[in-house]
């Protein structure tokens with residue numbers, strides 16, 4: 001249930017509502033909005049009795065939240081969330097470009113690619129230091145040494161850094177270096193990691209698992225938000241279907257579907273969806289056309305020698321073409 005406060009309700013009145021909710025044995029989470037503040041009740045198993053709440057000063061009305069997710073829902077917050085990190089605003093209508101290699105391989109590799117993607121319009125540099133690989137024999141990432149390289153990339157280029165935490169132990173070190181913490185598709189159901197991500201002060205980009213429904217993705221985002229971290233970015237990266245022409249099937253319908261029910265920004269990763277670089281530009285155009293708030297794209301200066309995902313990594317000049325193409329979609 002949502003307790004909607006009057007436009008002129010004071011902070012003391014909001015606190016009184018939260019206290020009353022706690023007396024009932026639930027938690028009240030304030031959701032300050034542009035129009036009004038609402039207090040979202042979480043922790044209830046069935047319907048909440050609202051008679052006392054309606055008598056409190058500053059309360060306008062109560063609204064039953066019909067979805068299993070609450071804090072991520074548009075019922076709770078009608079206006080879109082905009083996440084501001086430095087000069088970058090995610091979710092304000094202008095697509096944000098995050099680009100870089102699948103994995104950080106060396107300082108030279110990361111800096112070379114970072115300078116290229118920055119020149120061609122990226123605002124955020126991506127690169128994994130902890131890699132969740134399908135095979136235990138594949139390159140697993142440079143770990144903290146990779147994070148130190150990413151720190152250097154930020155200092156030399158001014159790009160923000162997104163990098164993945166793969167479990168609730170390495171998120172400790174990742175949050176010290178990252179501007180945005182990525183939680184990968186394989187970890188969308190890793191509830192101890194999601195809970196820990198709810199406690200970080202850094203924004204979190206949560207990828208949809210290749211076998212998750214939209215509701216399951218939103219429930220995972222709810223884990224992070226219910227821990228107190230409201231800065232969650234969703235990412236569609238392709239789901240598994242019977243189609244075998246691509247690595248995964250990019251579910252573009254997820255973008256308008258999520259925008260309808262959630263206020264959180266959503267990005268598209270065309271690289272892991274396609275699995276091949278020649279589809280990345282067309283899929284990126286589709287993603288921006290259907291309303292994605294940005295793209296997470298793999299780019300490598302020498303894809304044939306990349307230690308992971310070379311097949312789907314764009315050459316820098318292809319990334320320049322991608323930027324040009326999507327700018328021509330006139331959402332800028």
Ligand code: PEP
Pocket residue numbers: 102128132183184185186207237269272
């Ligand atoms: C990645 O971004 O490099 C990655 C591993 O992606 P996903 O979790 O979508 O497979």
Ligand code: MN
Pocket residue numbers: 102103272298308309
């Ligand atoms: Mn990858």
